[in-house]
Amino acid sequence: ATEAYDDENIFAKILRGEIPNKTVYEDEHALAFHDINPQAPDHILVIPKGRYVSWDDFSATASETEIAGFVRAVGHVARTAGMVEPGYRLLANIGKNGHQEIPHLHVHIFAGKPLGPMLS
Numbered sequence: 722a723t724e725a726y727d728d729e730n731i732f733a734k735i736l737r738g739e740i741p742n743k744t745v746y747e748d749e750h751a752l753a754f755h756d757i758n759p760q761a762p763d764h765i766l767v768i769p770k771g772r773y774v775s776w777d778d779f780s781a782t783a784s785e786t787e788i789a790g791f792v793r794a795v796g797h798v799a800r801t802a803g804m805v806e807p808g809y810r811l812l813a814n815i816g817k818n819g820h821q822e823i824p825h826l827h828v829h830i831f832a833g834k835p836l837g838p839m840l841s
């Protein structure tokens with residue numbers, strides 16, 4: 722079973738405006754902001770506004786409206802940032818072995834240089 726959602730996680734605090742962030746895009750379903758410790762020239766995180774720990778509970782329990790809204794927001798951010806033609810990478814870490822550090826679903830967008838076969 723998926724762990725319970727922790728309302729004190731950093732991204733919950735960002736969503737409540739308790740911690741500042743460099744917002745790239747926001748709509749009713751999603752918030753996109755710059756990663757505080759970028760691993761590529763462009764490194765953006767996109768999170769759903771709902772209380773989802775990871776891809777697991779999101780994919781299993783979010784409404785189709787939330788899922789569509791989030792997926793479209795990720796694509797919109799990359800498109801608007803001009804990443805489509807040069808290309809970019811999406812990554813979601815899930816759970817312990819996936820090295821997920823923050824227990825609120827987030828998709829990483831990496832871009833701005835040729836990324837190679839994988840990020841370490």
Ligand code: 5GP
Pocket residue numbers: 731740742743754755756757758759813814820821822823
């Ligand atoms: P994870 O390993 O959970 O997939 O990635 C968490 C990401 O969140 C890391 O890339 C880390 O740099 C980023 N991060 C952690 N704390 C903060 C924060 O307070 N603000 C922002 N913008 N990013 C954060």
